[in-house]
Amino acid sequence: MKTRDRIIHSALALFNEQGEPNVTTNHIAADLGISPGNLYYHFRNKEEIIHSIFDQYALDLTVGFQPEAPAESDQQRLLAYLDATFQLMWRYRFFYANLPDILRRDAVLQNKYLTAQQSLKTNLFAMLGQFRETGWLDMEDEALASLCSTLKLVASSWIFYQSAQAPQAKITPAVIYQGVLQILNMVSPMTTDKGRAVVGEIIEHYRQQMASASA
Amino acid sequence: MKTRDRIIHSALALFNEQGEPNVTTNHIAADLGISPGNLYYHFRNKEEIIHSIFDQYALDLTVGFQPEAPAESDQQRLLAYLDATFQLMWRYRFFYANLPDILRRDAVLQNKYLTAQQSLKTNLFAMLGQFRETGWLDMEDEALASLCSTLKLVASSWIFYQSAQAPQAKITPAVIYQGVLQILNMVSPMTTDKGRAVVGEIIEHYRQQMASASA
Amino acid sequence: MKTRDRIIHSALALFNEQGEPNVTTNHIAADLGISPGNLYYHFRNKEEIIHSIFDQYALDLTVGFQPEAPAESDQQRLLAYLDATFQLMWRYRFFYANLPDILRRDAVLQNKYLTAQQSLKTNLFAMLGQFRETGWLDMEDEALASLCSTLKLVASSWIFYQSAQAPQAKITPAVIYQGVLQILNMVSPMTTDKGRAVVGEIIEHYRQQMASASA
Amino acid sequence: MKTRDRIIHSALALFNEQGEPNVTTNHIAADLGISPGNLYYHFRNKEEIIHSIFDQYALDLTVGFQPEAPAESDQQRLLAYLDATFQLMWRYRFFYANLPDILRRDAVLQNKYLTAQQSLKTNLFAMLGQFRETGWLDMEDEALASLCSTLKLVASSWIFYQSAQAPQAKITPAVIYQGVLQILNMVSPMTTDKGRAVVGEIIEHYRQQMASASA
DNA sequence: CATGAATGAGAGTTCATTCAT
DNA sequence: AATGAATGAACTCTCATTCAT
Structure with missing residues (x-):
């Protein structure tokens, strides 16, 4: 799975578990073991992740x-x-x-x-x-x-x-x-x-x- | 109207307009023209305002x-x-x-x-x-x-x-x-x-x- | 006992129990059941209480x-x-x-x-x-x-x-x-x-x- | 010197000079010319700095x-x-x-x-x-x-x-x-x-x- | 003497986002 | 692609102190 898709996947899982407002972009990155910078390489911002989902x-x-x-x-x-x-x-x-x-x-x-x-x-x-x-x-x-x-x-x-x-x-x-x-x-x-x-x-x-x- | 009630009133109005997560305690205080300290004199925290509402x-x-x-x-x-x-x-x-x-x-x-x-x-x-x-x-x-x-x-x-x-x-x-x-x-x-x-x-x-x- | 002395007494007790930095002037007033304003009628500020002690x-x-x-x-x-x-x-x-x-x-x-x-x-x-x-x-x-x-x-x-x-x-x-x-x-x-x-x-x-x- | 070590170093110096309770995390950050956010990137909170020291x-x-x-x-x-x-x-x-x-x-x-x-x-x-x-x-x-x-x-x-x-x-x-x-x-x-x-x-x-x- | 509401500066901390490497 | 250090505005909340009554 490509990083971009892994981000979507992980974000969805975390959002479902904890509610979107309680999940930070850093949480998502940490969950995947990637850097926040990398996350922002694939998505301009948090909103774009939600859009993708x-x-x-x-x-x-x-x-x-x-x-x-x-x-x-x-x-x-x-x-x-x-x-x-x-x-x-x-x-x-x-x-x-x-x-x-x-x-x-x-x-x-x-x-x-x-x-x-x-x-x-x-x-x-x-x-x-x-x-x-x-x-x-x-x-x-x-x-x-x-x-x-x-x-x-x-x-x-x-x-x-x-x-x-x-x-x-x-x-x-x-x-x-x-x-x-x-x-x-x-x-x-x-x-x-x-x-x-x-x-x-x-x-x-x-x-x-x-x-x-x-x- | 007492300040305590005015806070509840203003908070309710702002929550309804903008959504609770988008309204800060400072917004409420500013809306009423009171200091943040005064708001916290009447309520221990934001949650207590929600409780009162x-x-x-x-x-x-x-x-x-x-x-x-x-x-x-x-x-x-x-x-x-x-x-x-x-x-x-x-x-x-x-x-x-x-x-x-x-x-x-x-x-x-x-x-x-x-x-x-x-x-x-x-x-x-x-x-x-x-x-x-x-x-x-x-x-x-x-x-x-x-x-x-x-x-x-x-x-x-x-x-x-x-x-x-x-x-x-x-x-x-x-x-x-x-x-x-x-x-x-x-x-x-x-x-x-x-x-x-x-x-x-x-x-x-x-x-x-x-x-x-x-x- | 006069209020002034009661303040000193209560402040000393609270300071001893909890440490001076952890005791606010409001704590002292509440402990005595008097208003913070009254406390400041008897003492210009917290420091003056310490001085009196x-x-x-x-x-x-x-x-x-x-x-x-x-x-x-x-x-x-x-x-x-x-x-x-x-x-x-x-x-x-x-x-x-x-x-x-x-x-x-x-x-x-x-x-x-x-x-x-x-x-x-x-x-x-x-x-x-x-x-x-x-x-x-x-x-x-x-x-x-x-x-x-x-x-x-x-x-x-x-x-x-x-x-x-x-x-x-x-x-x-x-x-x-x-x-x-x-x-x-x-x-x-x-x-x-x-x-x-x-x-x-x-x-x-x-x-x-x-x-x-x-x- | 790494930022993390610089923070410890600066915090120690300020604590020694002014006493720990009188030194805020913002003071430390300002002393180093870094943002408060950066300080909190390296330490979860003030207590953790003291622990490190x-x-x-x-x-x-x-x-x-x-x-x-x-x-x-x-x-x-x-x-x-x-x-x-x-x-x-x-x-x-x-x-x-x-x-x-x-x-x-x-x-x-x-x-x-x-x-x-x-x-x-x-x-x-x-x-x-x-x-x-x-x-x-x-x-x-x-x-x-x-x-x-x-x-x-x-x-x-x-x-x-x-x-x-x-x-x-x-x-x-x-x-x-x-x-x-x-x-x-x-x-x-x-x-x-x-x-x-x-x-x-x-x-x-x-x-x-x-x-x-x-x- | 006494009340208690009000102040406001400032504390610790968070987080989406940026950027040099 | 990816890192991770860095930013800074904003947040909740505290507290010594003031002041009209």
């Missing part, structure tokens, strides 16, 4: 959410989607815990973020539309849009919300799974009978994941 | 949410509750935008926060139960509990979520009203016919509030 | 060391002298632990101190001279002067020296008695047979004092 | 007091020992003037200090034992131990004691030589005829040193 996040987002990705079944596709969503959040969790302050000081990042949010919204909407066509959901357009925005809100805020509930802001995989379940519980009341069966299975699947993660 | 918040929370508060009608009571919730958030919005980092470094505050969350959950649950009895909601116990926790999550995260969407993390009253509407949209699908009419009226009410706030 | 010390010095004080015997007189010396040190022990810095910043106090030292030397010399006449010591003038200055050095430095050896600079009465014994051990080799018996008895006396103080 | 002192102590150091004669060895002792004190005199307060706040340093004191005691005792064997001293074991502890006390306290006597706590080399003479005067009465001659010569030597230092 965000770019990676945005890339993961587009790569992981190809709606035309082939799948064995619609159920499989939903599972893959949920997994992707929350794994992304897990990997970049520091970001969600400090969003307002990070974006406030960086208008460019703010725009990047909004673009990412837009694409997230688009493919979430597409996914839900597909489920309606499959006959799992029975909702009118407006209600679907409303559900969509609520889901996005909950997903985007889950880490933040849970950080505040957990002592020392320690987020574990189990917390992530709990977020998926929360989402599914919100969708469940809108489902048709056929859909309810599918969602029920998926809920059961994540309950087990969560149990094994907690153990 | 939080205590005020917790007080507002208990004062503003008396379930036995007399009201003309259940509808009036719901309106009052929603107003109180989101006005509280508006007043202490900095807090929601920086929760994870603020709580991480202060275990005592973390506990205070969790206590406040608990009481919030309790009275939210009581409120929803009342509506079910009135015949506005038609839900089973489990579904009600799930709705309750979702609503709490959305309410608690609204400011955080919107801070990230808004340039410079500028939160306006219109954003707050939008949050109320979001909540109502989530409750609406669960209502009875009778309930739907009531919620519809309230939604209309907040649409107008929002329109006049934006103008 | 020193004046009290100087007074105790002259009062407690009257060579013409009547005594049952020479032995009694020696005992009284040793007791007085080390009790004085115990009472004003903070002073000995911080002398260089206290005197450096205050030329007036420096002069007062030198005067006190001079009188201490004078009456110590008188005491030793008396013992020589009594036939307890057998020394020539020069040796007597040398012994005298050594004794003064040891007595003056005892607290300082022991502070450095003891964890947290905690000085106890036992440490004081140990100092008396140190002094007596230095005098002992110079004594005549008659003198040795007397000194031996006194040593035994202080050994018991020390044992009971330690218990 | 002490470590150097402890090193000088072990290096300068090799008992097996070859010497032309016992007399030469004694001279070398006395010189080393008091030169060490001169070089680190700030330390002796502020011991109680410096050690009180730093338990680690306290332990280091006690260790150093122990080794000092050991080699002083060895030196005196040697002189007894050479036939310069005629003392029993207990008396020798007592003399030893008195000498250590006097040596350790000399700077402190003299700081209080001298205006502005200004210690000069002449004061140091006077300390050596004080020590010798204390040993002198215990010597045999042979020893007395030797000590007499050494006393004469230091009287001349002192005279030339004063001039």
Whole structure:
């Protein structure tokens, strides 16, 4: 791995563990065993590291959410989607815990973020539309849009919300799974009978994941 | 107003405007035209100011949410509750935008926060139960509990979520009203016919509030 | 007791416990339950408190060391002298632990101190001279002067020296008695047979004092 | 000289001149013409500088007091020992003037200090034992131990004691030589005829040193 | 006599960033 | 590419002292 990538990697790990404001550029350099000067050879400043992390996040987002990705079944596709969503959040969790302050000081990042949010919204909407066509959901357009925005809100805020509930802001995989379940519980009341069966299975699947993660 | 209160007041305003990490004790003192020494005469340190702000918040929370508060009608009571919730958030919005980092470094505050969350959950649950009895909601116990926790999550995260969407993390009253509407949209699908009419009226009410706030 | 005296009293106690540089004027006021303004009504500044303490010390010095004080015997007189010396040190022990810095910043106090030292030397010399006449010591003038200055050095430095050896600079009465014994051990080799018996008895006396103080 | 060493050097000089509590880290940095940040690049905090100075002192102590150091004669060895002792004190005199307060706040340093004191005691005792064997001293074991502890006390306290006597706590080399003479005067009465001659010569030597230092 | 709020200089320390090598 | 010493502005906090009441 190139030094530049190692810096991104280490910074991400430290940000996730300790929160971005508590990690100095010297910490990152020390963690890698390189000099601060070297770090600044690869990045103009701390903000640029955050930008790079965000770019990676945005890339993961587009790569992981190809709606035309082939799948064995619609159920499989939903599972893959949920997994992707929350794994992304897990990997970049520091970001969600400090969003307002990070974006406030960086208008460019703010725009990047909004673009990412837009694409997230688009493919979430597409996914839900597909489920309606499959006959799992029975909702009118407006209600679907409303559900969509609520889901996005909950997903985007889950880490933040849970950080505040957990002592020392320690987020574990189990917390992530709990977020998926929360989402599914919100969708469940809108489902048709056929859909309810599918969602029920998926809920059961994540309950087990969560149990094994907690153990 | 006493200096101690002026400090709390000024700190809250600055925190809300610029984010807590970006406001130094010297900024607060300068804002009030007092010496840094004087600020430290009234507060041992910056953390104690945050504590005092939080205590005020917790007080507002208990004062503003008396379930036995007399009201003309259940509808009036719901309106009052929603107003109180989101006005509280508006007043202490900095807090929601920086929760994870603020709580991480202060275990005592973390506990205070969790206590406040608990009481919030309790009275939210009581409120929803009342509506079910009135015949506005038609839900089973489990579904009600799930709705309750979702609503709490959305309410608690609204400011955080919107801070990230808004340039410079500028939160306006219109954003707050939008949050109320979001909540109502989530409750609406669960209502009875009778309930739907009531919620519809309230939604209309907040649409107008929002329109006049934006103008 | 008048406020002024209470201040002196409290300041002395705190200085002894925590070291003069670690005791602020606010600590003293708080200890007495008076306002800092009141403290400054009675004393122009912190230095003046130290001066007053020193004046009290100087007074105790002259009062407690009257060579013409009547005594049952020479032995009694020696005992009284040793007791007085080390009790004085115990009472004003903070002073000995911080002398260089206290005197450096205050030329007036420096002069007062030198005067006190001079009188201490004078009456110590008188005491030793008396013992020589009594036939307890057998020394020539020069040796007597040398012994005298050594004794003064040891007595003056005892607290300082022991502070450095003891964890947290905690000085106890036992440490004081140990100092008396140190002094007596230095005098002992110079004594005549008659003198040795007397000194031996006194040593035994202080050994018991020390044992009971330690218990 | 490396910056780190220059900092130690400058700090030591300033501490000696003005007393450790009166010298700030900014003073040291300014004295060297470096930034405060640079100082903190080399030392985590002020205490660490003091530790480093002490470590150097402890090193000088072990290096300068090799008992097996070859010497032309016992007399030469004694001279070398006395010189080393008091030169060490001169070089680190700030330390002796502020011991109680410096050690009180730093338990680690306290332990280091006690260790150093122990080794000092050991080699002083060895030196005196040697002189007894050479036939310069005629003392029993207990008396020798007592003399030893008195000498250590006097040596350790000399700077402190003299700081209080001298205006502005200004210690000069002449004061140091006077300390050596004080020590010798204390040993002198215990010597045999042979020893007395030797000590007499050494006393004469230091009287001349002192005279030339004063001039 | 007494209060207690207020002052302000300055303490120790941090950290993103630079730059000569 | 990389080092690591160096910068300097800014931060939190302290404390002897003042002053209106």
